[in-house]
Each structure stands twice: as C-alpha cells, then as structure tokens.
Amino acid sequence: xxxxxxxxxxxxxxxxxxxxxxxxxxxxxxxxxxxxxxxxxxxxxxxxxxxxxxxxxxxxxxxxxxxxxxxxxxxxxxxxxxxxxxxxxxxxxxxxxxxxxxxxxxxxxxxxxxxxxxxxxxxxxxxxxxxxxxxxxxxxxxxxxxxxxxxxxxxxxxxxxxxxxxxxxx
Amino acid sequence: xxxxxxxxxxxxxxxxxxxxxxxxxxxxxxxxxxxxxxxxxxxxxxxxxxxxxxxxxxxxxxxxxxxxxxxxxxxxxxxxxxxxxxxxxxxxxxxxxxxxxxxxxxxxxxxxxxxxxxxxxxxxxxxxxxxxxxxxxxxxxxxxxxxxxxxxxxxxxxxxxxxxxxxxxxxxxxxxxxxxxxxxxxxxxxxxxxxxxxxxxxxxxxxxxxxxxxxxxxxxxxx
Numbered sequence: 001x002x003x004x005x006x007x008x009x010x011x012x013x014x015x016x017x018x019x020x021x022x023x024x025x026x027x028x029x030x031x032x033x034x035x036x037x038x039x040x041x042x043x044x045x046x047x048x049x050x051x052x053x054x055x056x057x058x059x060x061x062x063x064x065x066x067x068x069x070x071x072x073x074x075x076x077x078x079x080x081x082x083x084x085x086x087x088x089x090x091x092x093x094x095x096x097x098x099x100x101x102x103x104x105x106x107x108x109x110x111x112x113x114x115x116x117x118x119x120x121x122x123x124x125x126x127x128x129x130x131x132x133x134x135x136x137x138x139x140x141x142x143x144x145x146x147x148x149x150x151x152x153x154x155x156x157x158x159x160x161x162x163x164x165x166x167x168x169x170x
Numbered sequence: 171x172x173x174x175x176x177x178x179x180x181x182x183x184x185x186x187x188x189x190x191x192x193x194x195x196x197x198x199x200x201x202x203x204x205x206x207x208x209x210x211x212x213x214x215x216x217x218x219x220x221x222x223x224x225x226x227x228x229x230x231x232x233x234x235x236x237x238x239x240x241x242x243x244x245x246x247x248x249x250x251x252x253x254x255x256x257x258x259x260x261x262x263x264x265x266x267x268x269x270x271x272x273x274x275x276x277x278x279x280x281x282x283x284x285x286x287x288x289x290x291x292x293x294x295x296x297x298x299x300x301x302x303x304x305x306x307x308x309x310x311x312x313x314x315x316x317x318x319x320x321x322x323x324x325x326x327x328x329x330x331x332x333x334x335x336x337x338x339x340x341x342x343x344x345x346x347x348x349x350x351x352x353x354x355x356x357x358x359x360x361x362x363x364x365x366x367x368x369x370x371x372x373x374x375x376x377x378x379x380x381x382x383x384x385x386x387x388x389x390x391x392x393x
Contacts, residue, residue, distance in 0.1 A: 012377040016351050018358060044380050047389060050333040052352050053243060053302055056235075063248040064238060064255070068230035071259045076223050 003040035004030070011037055015044035211280035215266045230259055233281065237288050239354045243337070244292035246301055254295055258288045285356070285364040289346045296338065303335040329387075336386035344379035347372050 003011065010027045013019045019027055031038045211232075217225035237255045245251035262283040269278055305327040337345060343365070350361045362372040384390050 009373065009377045012380045013373060015380065016376065018351065018373070018376075043384070043389065047333060047380065047384055047387065048352055050330045050387075051337050051348070051383065053334075056238060056242065057248075060238065060242060060248040060251060063252040064234050067234055067252060067256060068227040071230045071256050072218075072223050072227040074256070074260060075218065075226055075263055 003036045004034060007034075007037050008040075011041045012044055014041055015048055212278045215263065215278055215280060216270060218263075219267060219270060226263065229280065233259075233284055236281075236354055237284060240285065240288035240349070241292045241295075243302060243334075243349060243353055244296045244300060254288075254291060258284060258291055261287045261291065279363075282360075282364045285350065285354070285360075289349060289364075293338075293342075293345070300334075300338075303331050303338065305331040333383065333387045333389075336383050339386055340379055340382055343375050344382060347375040348379040348383070351376060 007027065007030055010019060010023060010030075014024070014027050031041060211229050214225040214229045218229075234255060237258050238251060241254040241258060242251045245254055262280060265283050265287075266278045266280055305324070337348065340348065346365055347361055350356045350364065351358070356364075358369050358372050358376070362369040365372065367375075
C-alpha cells in the first residue's frame with residue numbers, strides 16, 4: 001500500500017499546517033478515503049513534531065534581556081562621527097552647527113563677490129572714471145559730436161589712438 | 171536629534187505594513203507579542219544612522235523573538251543563542267546601512283535580511299553538536315510514574331535528537347526552508363522572499379526536505 005504520488009506535496013504541506021482553503025478541503029477529503037495517504041500524513045506530522053524545538057525556556061528568554069541596548073551600543077560605537085558629536089556636548093554641537101551654517105553661507109557669497117572681479121572686468125576703475133565724466137549729451141550738438149568721433153576714428157594720430165585705447169580700457 | 175529623524179523620512183520609501191510582509195500562518199515564535207512597531211524598520215534604521223540611538227533598539231526589540239527562534243537550533247547555550255542573535259542584527263544593519271549610503275532602491279527589506287542572515291549565520295556558527303541534537307538527561311524522567319513511562323520518554327528524546335541531527339544534515343536549501351517553517355512558522359510567501367525564490371519552489375523544497383529527513387532519520391516508509 002503506497003501513498004498517492006499526486007498528493008505527496010499536499011501531504012507534506014498539510015503536515016506543516018501550511019495548506020489552506022480549497023486545497024486543505026480537497027486533501028482532507030482525499031485522506032478520508034485513502035488509508036495510505038493518511039498513514040503518510042501521520043508519519044510526516046510525527047517527523048516534523050520531532051524536528052521542532054521545544055519553546056524557548058526561561059533561561060533563553062532571560063538571555064535576551066538587554067539585547068536591544070547592547071546591540072544599539074555596539075552599533076553606535078561603530079559610528080565614529082556620531083560618537084565625536086556626542087562627546088562635544090550640546091553647547092559645542094550648537095556652535096559647530098552655526099559654524100557649518102556660516103561656512104555654507106560663505107560658499108554662496110564668495111563666488112558672487114569674486115564674479116564681480118572677473119579678469120574681463122579688470123578695467124573697472126577706468127569705467128568708473130568714464131562714468132564720472134559722462135554728461136548727458138546736448139541733442140542740438142549730437143550730430144556735431146558724431147562728426148568729431150568719425151574724424152577721430154579716421155585719423156591716424158598716435159595721440160588719438162592712445163585716447164581710444166584708454167577709452168576701450170586697453 | 172528629532173530633526174535628524176524627520177530629515178531622514180522623505181528619502182525613504184516605507185514598505186507597506188512595515189516589517190511584516192504578511193501575517194504568520196499560525197501563532198508561533200515569530201508572532202511578536204503586543205502591537206506592531208510604531209515605526210517601520212526602514213525609518214528606524216535611517217533614524218539610527220541620523221544619530222537616534224534609541225531607534226535601532228526598537229527594531230531589535232521588535233524582532234528579537236523571531237531571530238532567537240531562528241538561531242537557537244544552532245546554539246549550544248542560551249548565551250550562545252544571544253551572541254548569534256546580536257551578530258544577526260549587526261550584520262543585517264550593516265547591509266541596511268550600505269544600501270542607504272548608496273542611495274539604494276529606497277526600501278530596505280530589513281526583516282527579510284534578518285531572516286536570511288540568521289539562517290546562514292547559524293549554520294556557519296555550528297561547529298560541534300548542539301544541545302538539541304543530544305538526548306537530554308531529563309529524558310530519563312526520574313519523576314515518571316512507572317519505569318515504562320520513563321523508558322518511553324527516553325526513547326522519544328532519543329528519536330528527537332536523531333531527527334534534529336538529521337535536520338542539520340539536510341542540503342542547504344532544504345534545511346533553510348524547513349527550519350524557517352518549523353522554527354519560525356513563517357508563511358511560504360515570506361520564506362520565498364527571504365531566500366530569493368518563488369513560493370512554489372519553496373514548497374517543493376520543503377516537501378523534499380521532509381522526504382530526505384525521513385531517509386536520514388531512518389524513518390522511510392517500508393516497501
């Protein structure tokens with residue numbers, strides 16, 4: 001008398017209490033009709049029962065006392081940055097935080113300030129001087145001024161070239 | 171400190187249901203007494219990394235019975251089991267820390283890692299016979315009403331020791347599936363997730379484990 005092969009998997013799962021719903025109902029119906037599978041199910045259940053450990057005893061449960069704290073402490077000890085911060089105390093941590101904020105602000109402000117003094121803008125003093133010399137043009141004499149500029153551009157005098165170079169900031 | 175915890179939260183994708191991927195099939199060692207963890211393992215691990223030392227303690231308390239159930243088969247003494255449990259938490263935490271440091275996938279399946287680390291660490295730890303593979307002296311049952319009852323208890327204890335030794339001799343995958351089921355009462359869906367396989371494959375491995383165990387323990391069906 002041998003157990004049915006097509007029920008073997010279900011019998012093992014049944015012995016482990018892992019069969020549910022329609023599968024459990026179907027197997028129960030089969031076991032009621034098949035002595036060989038019934039014997040196999042009983043043997044598997046007995047085997048698993050022997051393989052199971054007894055519930056944890058008092059000594060085992062007591063050994064867990066303080067496990068959470070000890071594990072957390074072991075982990076915290078592996079976190080050097082956090083350990084250093086804790087050692088500093090609240091006041092110093094606050095100071096360190098403010099220092100970090102100041103450093104972050106400096107990182108933003110300094111590039112902006114430096115950008116104002118990029119190499120291409122090195123002639124800032126000449127620009128300032130020119131701005132100070134600037135006068136609102138008189139519309140009546142604007143054409144005359146244009147003519148003057150035109151004449152100066154076409155002239156090849158060294159003095160004029162120097163003046164233009166100074167004007168361009170060269 | 172609380173700010174650190176808050177800062178950690180938006181970067182995480184919390185697995186629905188927190189640490190539990192499904193209800194246990196039956197009450198057993200895995201069933202954690204009391205209410206589920208107030209915060210998920212993922213958030214707690216991130217909070218710990220952000221400096222909240224209490225956060226990981228909560229995770230340990232939430233899972234310590236499960237981890238004990240998984241490692242005690244390989245332990246010689248209760249202190250040995252505690253040591254194994256602590257190493258399991260430390261290793262699983264290290265895996266979580268690395269994942270979060272890499273920016274990972276966001277979710278940290280911490281309970282799944284705990285289960286996997288526990289079954290591997292337990293077997294690697296095993297060097298000598300464990301106390302569960304020896305028939306205990308108590309089996310002599312000095313208080314038994316009759317000599318026949320004492321003899322019966324001794325025979326039963328000897329059989330249990332033989333079967334438990336056979337469990338340790340199973341092929342790796344069969345041993346893992348069998349112990350996750352009978353030691354921690356995990357549902358096959360969670361066993362499959364922890365071992366990186368399918369639920370059907372885990373069930374078939376369990377069936378093979380039962381058959382192999384019968385053979386190893388000398389309890390095969392007579393032809």
